[in-house]
Amino acid sequence: MYPIVRKEQLADQIILMDIKAPRVAKSCLPGQFIIAKVDEVGERIPLTICDYDREKETVTIVVQTIGAGTKRMMSLNVGDELEDFVGPLGCASELCMEENLEETKKKKIVFIAGGLGTAPVYPQVKWLHEHGIDADVIMGSRTKDLLFYIDEMKAVAGNVYVTTDDGSYGFHGMGTNQLEELVNEGKHYDVCVAIGPMIMMKFVCLLTKKLEIPTVVSMNPIMVDGTGMCGACRLVVDGKVKFACVDGPEFDGHLVDFDQAMKRQQQYKTQEGRAKLAYEEGATHHGGCGHCNG
């Protein structure tokens, strides 16, 4: 069993939890993910690692209501336990590897975090900061109430640019608009890391292709076991079938077939389910429903 040792509400429908999981906390690296399961009847839910504390043996996850499983997970409190918590899964981010450090130091890096994507972006930016590299970060969300971790991000990043689609906070527009503006102002980036809803990553990649900035994306397809056994998470990269859980989750964004991946994301969403999601999530809806193309 894996106890919840901290719980914080980050925004409407978004919470943060620290889970005591010694083996995961000891070995995880930025870019990797975990799979959690609330209890016997629960689903296996893949979640990105937002932070970790090797001494306290905890792993920080950020959860947003998507369906019944995440909803039940979010209703748990400090002192409750998750029945299962396995990881770290997937490959670590190549930017955050000791062996690549000299190369990485030469690069000017920009991260674009969309919505919940702030969670997996944070440990990468933090790792780079701890290794003497300050990356720029564009954090975007639909509206002000859904933003989180701005101060934490500012503490570890170079420049932080916050955007909202409705202009309720920071730059009025999307992450892509902000990036384009920065480049037009004369900023130069050697590499872009975009993490967020698939539709956002798709549009970042269309832009960075034009701007000729190599771009890494982190894919979050449907998964079951997370160890390469089921093949549910397969996607097409450069014309080849890859498994996000063992080959990824990070891929060269300019080679990913996003349209295919977004269709696959809809696999288990029934008409009814979509309606329910739209109703329950209302304005906080962040895509993945198969209905809004997000």
Added chain:
Amino acid sequence: MDVLTRIPVREQEPQVRAKNFEEVCYGYNEEEAVAEAGRCLNCKNAQCMKGCPVSINIPGFIAKVKERDFEGAYQVISESSALPAVCGRVCPQESQCEGKCIRGFKGDPVAIGKLERFVADWAREHGIRPKMADKLNGHKVAVIGSGPAGLTCAGDLAKLGYDVTIFEALHKAGGVLSYGIPEFRLPKDKVVAAEVENVKSLGVKIETNVVIGKSVTIDELMENEGFEAVFIGSGAGLPRFMGIPGEQANGVFSANEFLTRNNLMKAFEEGYETPIAEGKKVVVVGGGNVAMDAARTALRLGAEVHIVYRRGEEELPARKEEVHHAKEEGIIFDLLQNPTEILVDENGWVKGIRIIKMELGEPDASGRRSPIEIPGSEYEMECDTVIMSLGTSPNPLISSTTIGLDVNKRKCIVATEETGATSKEGVYAGGDAVTGAATVILAMGAGKAAAKGIDEFLSNK
């Protein structure tokens, strides 16, 4: 009684069982078991034992059944097998023990599998469990994977007094017995969980949710956690696809995914949250045991199911009993046919499959006659779900993170058959991780050989 004919085993009616997940076969009761045991000739030079990958003393345990000493029979089986209730249900007996039975020359071979199952079920129902070793020897061994190879290796080592910990990547122990083989063929709580408990009652510890190569590596287990030897029984790995157009469409699944959702995650049961695609018309591609399992699962979820296999009936790799059961339940076999394309609608969902007819040519390297396409024979079939059951390729998680562990050109771990020894000292391997996808009993045989190999290695250290 006609000694040439085996005592029939009671089964659920095909029309009834096609709609539920209860076990198909009820097994023998005491009277039936004793009567069937009476057919055994108790051969001095028992051929059946030569057909058993774990060398169970078959005439020995059947003689005990004949005497109604069922506990004694269980003890005889337990000397060789940690999972008799499983093997009695899923071994391909017709090509192993029963295939060599002298009775089979003139009549039905003795129903060895059904007798093994009866003995194991009887023992479980009467609370008989294997006992822990009298003395522990203080040596720590790690076993990776709690499937048939791992459970067997761990059980054998524990009986010898080793301190064994099994590391399992999933949240439940059992490996393919839990995620792969369906409830109606191998009940999870009644049989699998009980056999796992039996292994634990030998003193074996099981740590779930540990992915070796990610959570911790083999080198770390040996250097930091005091394990002196490691057995890798991590199973088969990544599902294969055909590489035909439309394969990424929604509604195309690997058999592994489909079965894992249903068996491990219990999608078929009310109250469990994991979803599963309940197709209306399902095409399963492949002819092995896994294909039969996927097809019969889809049928029980309410679909019309076709098995499309490129060779003929004779070449079907599945157990005979599974093919027979599948047919009885109403699965349609489209043999000597092969998909060439999956047809996709405008929203990305499967709407049909294009299939070409095949004929058998000359035998290939494996000795099987290779199928050849018949030009111009293509046709389209409507369907909403396609399940690919084409085998697996090895998972690189362990081989790529263990220093000095050799793999062959098919990326399977290299291990000697007699001892399971790999290229790395103290590290042994067996089961599908070494052979590629095979059977439960072959994995158990490899687990057994490796336990012996590890015991010899640590005894001489």
